[in-house]
């Protein structure tokens with residue numbers, strides 16, 4: 267870092283920043299909190315839009331956005347943060363637990379205060395005596411929801427410890443703490459065609475986005491592409507609900523060596539005027555990324571990760587695509 271000073275505008279607020287300083291620190295000095303979660307380029311919570319000026323993306327650029335936990339000030343610049351909900355730390359309790367299938371539970375947590383989140387975001391959830399986990403907020407599989415309630419889909423494959431606890435104590439009524447919401451890849455109000463892609467064990471955030479867009483953006487063109495592993499009877503309620511409202515899920519092999527080609531075939535007319543959300547493991551997302559980057563579509567990642575993954579080889583595994591603008 268040098269001592270040279272640049273002028274940074276963060277959501278319209280002016281702040282002086284040193285060249286080489288991370289955008290994150292500069293934004294915080296401007297009094298704007300970014301709700302960073304991982305600090306290691308995993309969670310996507312610190313993605314900001316560079317409106318103009320000089321920013322060193324350090325391998326995190328996606329179209330006009332960068333990760334503020336890694337990108338640094340390279341000159342005068344104007345950046346914009348997504349209009350997210352404020353962070354909340356709340357204590358609540360398990361109000362309902364429904365077994366959907368042998369490997370899937372629907373968990374409802376209730377709170378005394380209203381909960382505000384956007385489809386695509388996730389929470390830190392901590393049960394007494396258990397390690398903190400990240401869970402994507404979602405809707406019930408029958409599309410119902412309740413005031414002051416958070417709904418999570420608990421799958422054995424992604425959260426085996428929590429799943430085992432729920433199976434063991436079928437009537438768990440314990441206290442639970444949450445902090446969030448995190449993540450910047452949430453449903454916006456744009457007019458572009460909306461493309462939603464979900465990988466294995468990653469239906470929850472895409473279901474939340476699909477339901478919200480069907481209800482709130484009825485005229486927006488939508489495409490829903492799901493990995494074939496999700497074509498399972500336990501999700502039939504979801505598919506039926508969407509079909510009744512005109513959104514037909516398309517199932518495809520998105521994991522094998524032909525995944526990219528399969529996705530391209532399903533989106534032959536992809537352009538920079540499309541907005542895509544892709545949910546899945548980091549390797550799943552990275553495997554499909556070039557389809558959207560090549561077409562210059564606007565593209566948001568919803569990574570499925572647990573806190574400990576950030577520490578284990580985050581750098582070795584980090585996706586560092588930096589397409590030209």
Ligand code: FES
Pocket residue numbers: 302303304305306307308309310311312313333334335336
């Ligand atoms: S805090 Fe920057 S990606 Fe997680």
